[in-house]
Amino acid sequence: DAKTTQPNSMESNEEEPVHLPCNHSTISGTDYIHWYRQLPSQGPEYVIHGLTSNVNNRMASLAIAEDRKSSTLILHRATLRDAAVYYCILRDVRGGNKLVFGAGTILRVKS
Amino acid sequence: GAVVSQHPSWVICKSGTSVKIECRSLDFQATTMFWYRQFPKQSLMLMATSNEGSKATYEQGVEKDKFLINHASLTLSTLTVTSAHPEDSSFYICSARRDRGREGYTFGSGTRLTVV
Numbered sequence: 001d002a003k004t005t006q007p008n009s010m011e012s013n014e015e016e017p018v019h020l021p022c023n024h025s026t027i028s029g030t031d032y033i034h035w036y037r038q039l040p041s042q043g044p045e046y047v048i049h050g051l052t053s054n055v056n057n058r059m060a061s062l063a064i065a066e067d068r069k070s071s072t073l074i075l076h077r078a079t080l081r082d083a084a085v086y087y088c089i090l091r092d093v094r095g096g097n098k099l100v101f102g103a104g105t106i107l108r109v110k111s
Numbered sequence: 112g113a114v115v116s117q118h119p120s121w122v123i124c125k126s127g128t129s130v131k132i133e134c135r136s137l138d139f140q141a142t143t144m145f146w147y148r149q150f151p152k153q154s155l156m157l158m159a160t161s162n163e164g165s166k167a168t169y170e171q172g173v174e175k176d177k178f179l180i181n182h183a184s185l186t187l188s189t190l191t192v193t194s195a196h197p198e199d200s201s202f203y204i205c206s207a208r209r210d211r212g213r214e215g216y217t218f219g220s221g222t223r224l225t226v227v
Contacts, residue, residue: 043218101155
């Protein structure tokens with residue numbers, strides 16, 4: 001499974017944008033980039049995913065580097081409810097479509 | 112939206128007994144579901160891929176005879192922890208993805224298992 005590297009933790013102020021980076025230098029052409037977040041004692045929640053082009057949805061934006069070796073999850077205006085562990089995961093459609101989680105980034109949001 | 116229901120949300124059992132955890136996709140069909148285990152302050156560890164109508168595929172190091180998975184229908188997968196021991200105490204989470212559609216995966220809310 002291709003690996004991802006994320007910072008252990010990040011801090012943001014409420015109402016400000018947050019950029020969560022993810023490196024995936026060994027990504028293959030068939031790997032989708034997925035982002036999920038998890039609150040304590042809950043199952044992960046889907047945030048966004050993409051393959052090559054940047055993606056936007058109501059929760060966030062996903063910016064994918066041209067060489068696809070890195071990506072950035074953008075939360076446009078952080079709220080206290082966005083405090084969670086954010087996971088960047090590569091899904092290989094040839095590898096059973098399973099999601100293998102890394103350590104993730106703990107995002108703290110200050111009021 | 113896609114909803115996955117996991118039951119029970121928590122369970123306490125005695126050592127040596129078996130516990131069954133259910134994972135249901137409520138409003139969509141899922142040929143494939145996944146089971147994870149998560150220990151405190153750690154990430155999710157994929158245990159197995161559950162396939163409707165066929166045997167589950169277990170990740171390396173996961174005992175298939177201890178963690179029995181049954182995926183009898185397109186909306187239900189079960190995980191049975193057999194002969195549970197205290198070291199099996201953990202947070203178990205399932206996930207599923209629509210057979211049709213471009214959404215991501217939906218996760219259950221998890222089951223907290225405590226073996227005493």
